[in-house]
Structure formats: structure tokens, C-alpha cells
Amino acid sequence: MLIRIERNLRELSLWAVGDEVREAVGGAPPKGARGVRVHTVKDPRLVLDTAALLALPSVRRDLVMRLLDFPVRETEFDGVSVTWPKHRFPGVWSPTIDTLLLARALRPLLRARPPRTFLEIGCGSGFLSKYVLSKCRDAGSPVAEARLMDINPDALLSGMEALAPVQGDTLVSYSLNRAGRRIPESGPYDLVVCNPPYVPRPHAEVNNPFEGLFLYGEIVRMAPRLLAHGSRLVLMLSSTSEAEVRPALARVFALRDLASLEVPLKIPVITARLSKESRRWMDYLEKGGRLLEDPTEKSGYRWWQRLTVVEARLPATLGSAGTARGSSSPSRRAARPVRLAR
Ligand SMILES: C[S@@+](CC[C@H](N)C(=O)[O-])C[C@H]1O[C@@H](n2cnc3c(N)ncnc32)[C@H](O)[C@@H]1O
Structure with a gap:
């Protein structure tokens, strides 16, 4: 899953990328795109706002939960990103x-x-x-x-x-x-x-x-x-x-x-x-x-x-x-x- 946060911290979007597209969304990413945008949050107060995500309409909620299952999380802010392979580095503080x-x-x-x-x-x-x-x-x-x-x-x-x-x-x-x-x-x-x-x-x-x-x-x-x-x-x-x-x-x-x-x-x-x-x-x-x-x-x-x-x-x-x-x-x-x- 890719979490992309705008430079002014006013918008955060969750993306299915790579194989996640086929496995969670179906099909392939649109031509030239890295993935498919699944959800957008305005004025985020957390990188993963569980309260807001769990209150989503059920289909969207379950798609987001599916993305959270994938083993690698990438966080991108202002053009800089790091990937966090959860299973290799479970105790490492990924960007919050x-x-x-x-x-x-x-x-x-x-x-x-x-x-x-x-x-x-x-x-x-x-x-x-x-x-x-x-x-x-x-x-x-x-x-x-x-x-x-x-x-x-x-x-x-x-x-x-x-x-x-x-x-x-x-x-x-x-x-x-x-x-x-x-x-x-x-x-x-x-x-x-x-x-x-x-x-x-x-x-x-x-x-x-x-x-x-x-x-x-x-x-x-x-x-x-x-x-x-x-x-x-x-x-x-x-x-x-x-x-x-x-x-x-x-x-x-x-x-x-x-x-x-x-x-x-x-x-x-x-x-x-x-x-x-x-x-x-x-x-x-x-x-x-x-x-x-x-x-x-x-x-x-x-x-x-x-x-x-x-x-x-x-x-x-x-x-x-x-x-x-x-x-x-x-x-x-x-x-x-x-x-x-x-
Ligand atoms: C709140 S996290 C911040 C991580 C990262 N800088 C960030 O902003 O995403 C605090 C970090 O400090 C590390 N830490 C705790 N005590 C430390 C110490 N005595 N010396 C160096 N690092 C320490 C923790 O392992 C953890 O990675």
C-alpha cells in the first residue's frame, strides 16, 4: 500500500500499487500510473486514522482493510518516500x-x-x-x-x-x-x-x-x-x-x-x-x-x-x-x- 500525503498535510490518499492492484482492486493500474487511488482523507490527524476508516461505507472500508494486509507499506510525502516491510522490520517506527x-x-x-x-x-x-x-x-x-x-x-x-x-x-x-x-x-x-x-x-x-x-x-x-x-x-x-x-x-x-x-x-x-x-x-x-x-x-x-x-x-x-x-x-x-x- 502506498500512503501519499500532500506537502501542506491537507490531504492523504491510500493507493493500491503493483500486484496489490490485481489482488485487491482487480485489473491493472491505468496506463502510466503506479497504482489505483482507493481513498482520500482531508486534513488527516493520523497517517492511519482508524476511527475514520472504520466509519467508511462498508465496501470502501473493506478494501482499505485489504490494503492494510499487504506486507509492504510505502509512505510518500513531498516527493520523498520510504518503504516499510512490516515482517522484516516489525519494531521499526514507520512514518507517522x-x-x-x-x-x-x-x-x-x-x-x-x-x-x-x-x-x-x-x-x-x-x-x-x-x-x-x-x-x-x-x-x-x-x-x-x-x-x-x-x-x-x-x-x-x-x-x-x-x-x-x-x-x-x-x-x-x-x-x-x-x-x-x-x-x-x-x-x-x-x-x-x-x-x-x-x-x-x-x-x-x-x-x-x-x-x-x-x-x-x-x-x-x-x-x-x-x-x-x-x-x-x-x-x-x-x-x-x-x-x-x-x-x-x-x-x-x-x-x-x-x-x-x-x-x-x-x-x-x-x-x-x-x-x-x-x-x-x-x-x-x-x-x-x-x-x-x-x-x-x-x-x-x-x-x-x-x-x-x-x-x-x-x-x-x-x-x-x-x-x-x-x-x-x-x-x-x-x-x-x-x-x-x-
Ligand atoms: C518517535 S520514534 C521517531 C522515528 C523517526 N525519527 C520518525 O520521526 O519517524 C523515536 C525513535 O527513537 C529511537 N530511540 C529511542 N531511544 C533512543 C536512544 N537512546 N538513542 C537513539 N535512538 C533512540 C526509537 O528506537 C525510535 O526509532
Whole structure:
């Protein structure tokens, strides 16, 4: 299945492509077309809006469900696409609405000042890195060095496959980070991008290193090494944790909001309340006033969050002296560690 999202995020369409056309729609794609458009969504709030899809007229609904069965999902936004082979990389984060909101916010920044050096922390499928490399290459200013980090080896493999067709002369390196361990020292970079795990949970560090606010703390701690004066960090915030994260970031960075969107919190492992962990997690989020709620569920979802993409820059005194590697500027000392409450 191909999921194609317009650059302004105002329209999303679902397509049967390749053999899926014969198997789900019948016949062949029209001449010159990659596939058959099966359904279009206006102003999507999710890449797969299950509430809206399940409310479709039955024939359309069942066709969409058939498409969801196919083993490969391709997501295309603003001319850049990645494929996600579900069975090979089941645990890899394929592009979701937050990924696309971040990509949309990156677009004008990349046009105004394409980075020579780039880091993505938590690359998932590799979509955002591919987006950066593709847009810079198309603008005639290819990225010289890119680094992708994740704690999931499959995410790095997925990133490698995603970047292969657009890599050109860019020197790309991959770093397998350890969950809950310090991120490796590297940098500075002209541009750092991170769409981190952002939903806080109680005791994340003990029983689930994939969740919680760990990466925000690491970014704050590592800021003077990752970024030079003039570098940009583009980061996702969620209203579920913004009350802690924003002030912690603001102590180190000058922040500017780039984009914002309210979206459903569609993460059943958090919201389902069918396990002790999920009940404890939801209690923590609810009692902490961290969730936006639609008690009527007329929107199709009970729990919502507001996502905000921020640009963060170091003030001159904290950043590295220049973008040269290995600078021994005294300003490269570590920032005061900031503990983020969980
Ligand atoms: C919300 S997903 C975002 C994925 C991708 N950047 C996107 O926007 O589609 C967060 C990613 O961070 C990764 N991650 C979590 N903790 C990490 C850490 N300590 N170091 C590097 N990556 C981490 C996860 O494995 C996951 O791929």
C-alpha cells in the first residue's frame, strides 16, 4: 500500500500499487500510473486514522482493510518516500503524523540554509534523514556528512536502505546506541533532528527504555558538543511532557516554535488499560493532567495530545566555536545537567 500525503498535510490518499492492484482492486493500474487511488482523507490527524476508516461505507472500508494486509507499506510525502516491510522490520517506527509534521517544518529551513553536516537521533525508518538528504541534494547543496542513531538495529538497517538511493557522495555513518545509556559523543553538526519518545511514563528507566523522556535529557546534556553556534536543532515536543521538557530546553537553548498540531494519542499499549503497566501509565498521565480529552469521543478518539515542532539554537556562549571537528574551544564544556521529572 502506498500512503501519499500532500506537502501542506491537507490531504492523504491510500493507493493500491503493483500486484496489490490485481489482488485487491482487480485489473491493472491505468496506463502510466503506479497504482489505483482507493481513498482520500482531508486534513488527516493520523497517517492511519482508524476511527475514520472504520466509519467508511462498508465496501470502501473493506478494501482499505485489504490494503492494510499487504506486507509492504510505502509512505510518500513531498516527493520523498520510504518503504516499510512490516515482517522484516516489525519494531521499526514507520512514518507517522509526527514524522510528517516535523518534515514539513524542516522544509523552509533546508531551503534557507542547507546543512553540510547532519545528525538524526532516533532515525526509525530513516524517513527524516532521507528527506533532509533528498531536499539538500535537489537544491544543489548535498549534505557532506550525515549520522543516524537509533537503539534498534533494524531501524539502522531500514535507514541504510532508505538512504541508499539518495546518498550520492554523502558520507553516512550509523550508530547503534544503547537504551538508557549516554548517546555517543560526536559533532558539532549544522543540523540535528530528533523526534524522540515523548510520552512520559512512571519508572520508564526501569522497565521500558523505549519510552520516557531520556533523549531530551541527553540532548540538553550534550548540546554544546552536538551543536555549534549557528547550528539548529529541530525537535518534537508533546503536550504530554511539554511542561517539563520546554523549561529544561529553554535553560540551554533559544527556542522558536515552527509548527503545531493536535492529534489523537493512538498508542493502545498506553491507553488500553488491559495490563497493570498500562493502567499505571494511564493513571499517571491522567492524574498529571497530561492528556487532552474528548469525553464524547465524537472526534473518534478519547485521548489527544498537541505536538509542537521547535527549533532550538545555542546562545553564543554555549556553542562550539566553529563547525570544525575536534575544536578544543573552552566553550565546549558540558551544559549543567538537567533532570527531567518523569
Ligand atoms: C518517535 S520514534 C521517531 C522515528 C523517526 N525519527 C520518525 O520521526 O519517524 C523515536 C525513535 O527513537 C529511537 N530511540 C529511542 N531511544 C533512543 C536512544 N537512546 N538513542 C537513539 N535512538 C533512540 C526509537 O528506537 C525510535 O526509532
